[in-house]
Amino acid sequence: MPVKNPIIGWKSEFYWFYVKIRDLNERxxxxxxxxxxxxxxxxxNxxxxxxxxxxxNAPNYTSMALRxxxxxxxxDDGEVWNANKIGSYPAAQFTDQMWLDSVADTTLLPDGGAMGIAAGTTPEALDKMLDAYEYLRSMSLTTLSFEDYLATFGVRIANAELHRPELVGRKSVWQYPVNTVDPTTGTPTSALSFSYDENIRERKFFKEPGFIIGVHVVRPKLYFKNLKGSLTHYLDQGLSWLPAIMRxxxxxxxxxxxxATGPISGPPTNxxxxxMRDLFMYGDQFSNIALNTIEHSFGGPTAALVRKYAADADVDALFVNAANNYLRADGVCQxxxxxxxxxLTGAHVAERSL
Known part of the structure; x- marks a missing residue:
């Protein structure tokens, strides 16, 4: 379908997963x-x-496996699988890791209780207590489960089944729009087309009954419209540069x-x-024009700091005609x-038995 921006690329990904019966929530x-x-x-049913x-009138195994x-x-942990949708399909997060992943509303963080330090306690004594706590934590004794408790006596219990689908194949391609003609108006425009030809020759033994399911994900390059500037410019404190002595x-x-003072505009509600560590690890976006003037700008982070998923309106804004806000996909998987x-029922079996 015709898209608005003629130069910003799109990424198309195909995933194949092995989902055992025991991986399903209905196991x-x-x-x-x-x-x-x-x-x-x-x-x-x-x-x-x-x-x-x-x-x-039957179990929908495709829906179960997709879930x-x-x-x-x-x-991410705690997120409902179908809470964010584009149309009738679950939406994928439109970006990889970024410093926005660590953003948290101040009002949602616990204040913590008083430390209750006794009078006369010295910094040296507190430091020793902290060292002792870190020593216990390194041995996983601060969040001890019953299985961990038994392990301290040498009793080992097999790890619990995680019921986690296995990724067995992945293919991605990056594509820029190409010039074409809008069939409804006859005017020049831009459109997308993806093509795959992939052989996965890796042998795989599937030891339990289950399903092989393919998932297609399309992610256009998007900008965060409500990031008014680079977080790099807020490296104006010594601790923000992560001195090695504080690691x-x-x-x-x-x-x-x-x-109203940080890199997120809007401003956020709170x-x-x-x-700041995430800035060094995952980087930042950059633009030399106002982001509200281009088509590929996602309306986030929102006032509630929603920043991972695009809404239907964001998708509509990518296409010339909002009524044609989709990409067709077709293929063969053998x-x-x-x-x-x-x-035992094919013709070749009957011929061989004559």
Whole structure:
């Protein structure tokens, strides 16, 4: 479909995941299928859904597998898998790691309680207590579970099953728009086209029943419209430069900004904290023009500091016609499966038996 900006690129990615039956959230019900010949999973039946090629009146395994993939690979801890959507599909985060990942609203952080230091306690005594605590923490004794407790006596318990889908293949391509003609108006415009031809020859043994599911993710290059300047310009304090002598005190890299004085415009509803360390690790965006004048500018961070997911309106703004705010995808995926199964109903079997 025609897109507005003729020079900003888009990234298209295909992922393939191995999702075991025991990876699904419905694993407790589905386990009965393999141990009880009269088991029924009709409680998992769902209505027809064209987006997952589901005819209805049966479990929607595509939706179940997609949920586990999204929860595991495309959501941070505590995020609901389908809370952020573009149309009817779960939205992927539109950026890799950035210093914005550490931004936190001041009002959401606990103040902490009083330390209750006894009169006459010396700094040397406090330092010894801190050293003792860090020693215990290094041995994982400050957040001790029952399994950890048993391990201190030499009793080892097998690690719990994580029920995590496995990434078995990934392919990505970066594409710039090309000149074309808008079929509805006959005027010159820009459009996108992606092409893949990939062979994955790695052998893989799938030891449990499950599914191979492919996920297609398209991410256009976007700018944060509400970042009014580079965070680099706020390296105006000694601790912000992360002196080596303070590396054992990670809290020194945290910095609080008043809502109207930091790099985030809008301004945010409240003051906010961020970790200056992330600037050194993940970098920053840069622009030499006002970001509200270009098409590929996402309306974030918002006043509530939402910064990971684009809304439908952000997607509409990328296309010439908001009614055609999508990219078509089509292809063929062929798997070479080696196993003990044999086709007993095909014509070649009948011919061989004559």
């Amino acid at each position: 407790d019900t589905l386990d009965d299928l393999f141990t009880n010949p009269t088991a029924s999973v009709s409680a998992l 769902s209505a027809a859904d064209a987006s997952t090629y589901h005819a209805g 586990r993939v999204v929860e595991t690979y495309f959501r 054992d005190q990670p809290e020194t890299s945290l910095r609080e900004f008043a809502k 003051d906010y904290w961020l970790d 798997l070479s499966v080696k196993g003990s199964l044999q086709d």
